[in-house]
Amino acid sequence: MKIGVVTFPGSLDEVDAQRAVTLGGHEAVALWHGDHDLRGVDAVILPGGFSYGDYLRCGAISRFSPVMTEVIEAAGKGMPVLGICNGFQILCESHLLPGALIRNDHRKFVCRDQRLRIENTSTAWTTAYDEGAEITIVLKNGEGGFVADADTLDRLEGEGRVVARYLDVNPNGSLRDIAGITNERGNVVGLMPHPEHAVEDLTGAGTDGLGFFTSILESTFA
Amino acid sequence: MARVVVDVMPKPEILDPQGKAVLGALPRLGFSGVTDVRQGKRFELEIDGEITDAVLAEVEKMAETLLSNPVIENYAVRVEDSVAAEAAR
Numbered sequence: 001m002k003i004g005v006v007t008f009p010g011s012l013d014e015v016d017a018q019r020a021v022t023l024g025g026h027e028a029v030a031l032w033h034g035d036h037d038l039r040g041v042d043a044v045i046l047p048g049g050f051s052y053g054d055y056l057r058c059g060a061i062s063r064f065s066p067v068m069t070e071v072i073e074a075a076g077k078g079m080p081v082l083g084i085c086n087g088f089q090i091l092c093e094s095h096l097l098p099g100a101l102i103r104n105d106h107r108k109f110v111c112r113d114q115r116l117r118i119e120n121t122s123t124a125w126t127t128a129y130d131e132g133a134e135i136t137i138v139l140k141n142g143e144g145g146f147v148a149d150a151d152t153l154d155r156l157e158g159e160g161r162v163v164a165r166y167l168d169v170n171p172n173g174s175l176r177d178i179a180g181i182t183n184e185r186g187n188v189v190g191l192m193p194h195p196e197h198a199v200e201d202l203t204g205a206g207t208d209g210l211g212f213f214t215s216i217l218e219s220t221f222a
Numbered sequence: 223m224a225r226v227v228v229d230v231m232p233k234p235e236i237l238d239p240q241g242k243a244v245l246g247a248l249p250r251l252g253f254s255g256v257t258d259v260r261q262g263k264r265f266e267l268e269i270d271g272e273i274t275d276a277v278l279a280e281v282e283k284m285a286e287t288l289l290s291n292p293v294i295e296n297y298a299v300r301v302e303d304s305v306a307a308e309a310a311r
Contacts, residue, residue: 057291100293103239147236147294173237
């Protein structure tokens with residue numbers, strides 16, 4: 001499958017994401033924020049970084065990039081979209097996912113190997129994992145605190161839309177230890193930690209992140 | 223030319239780590255008596271022409287769409303008195 005990875009001004013992790021896509025057995029396609037064109041891809045990844053320098057709010061300017069018109073439209077039709085870190089922030093600003101991400105409660109940038117529990121294995125991006133799988137991948141953020149009102153949080157938990165939860169420590173003040181969520185349909189996933197940095201034994205925290213990049217195939221042929 | 227000001231503040235129930243940092247710094251500098259600090263943003267929009275209801279409605283839309291995130295922030299729109307604004311410069 002062809003998986004597009006969008007580069008915004010200030011994206012950092014698009015090359016790692018492309019590499020992870022390739023290791024996951026897919027063709028990575030570079031997409032450009034300024035183009036109204038998804039170049040025929042089957043899925044889209046919005047990578048981490050500091051698009052537009054995090055000006056105004058993280059993801060607030062990128063959300064109105066030309067390419068996001070197409071991403072939002074395609075997501076509405078069921079195309080799988082994964083937003084990692086800054087990508088998660090962009091998805092929330094786009095209202096493709098509920099809630100928002102605010103500055104870490106302890107006010108420091110955090111960078112660590114983070115243990116997570118995968119709680120929803122039916123999204124387009126998580127079918128490769130076993131229900132309740134505990135994985136360790138890199139977390140690095142300054143504004144990763146997931147917040148939403150109590151009703152929204154109850155709904156997310158009640159509908160099984162919490163994709164991943166932090167284990168051991170809550171690294172950024174995210175409400176109910178939420179590290180990642182999905183939309184009602186399960187095709188759009190936002191995740192604060194970085195699976196694309198945990199796809200090879202040579203570097204990073206291991207290969208626990210690879211499942212996010214192999215799931216897409218399984219879910220398509222399921 | 224007229225100026226419309228949009229104040230954006232984190233909602234009361236949303237944690238404001240930046241405000242907390244400022245609150246923590248004040249006593250260290252010898253300032254006392256401040257019990258809470260909330261930090262927000264102020265946007266000054268210079269508007270071409272007269273401020274009509276239609277213009278204000280448009281600014282409301284800007285505030286809702288881009289200047290604030292309604293999930294975590296509240297905003298208030300007001301027209302700044304041009305005489306007062308000039309005097310303040």
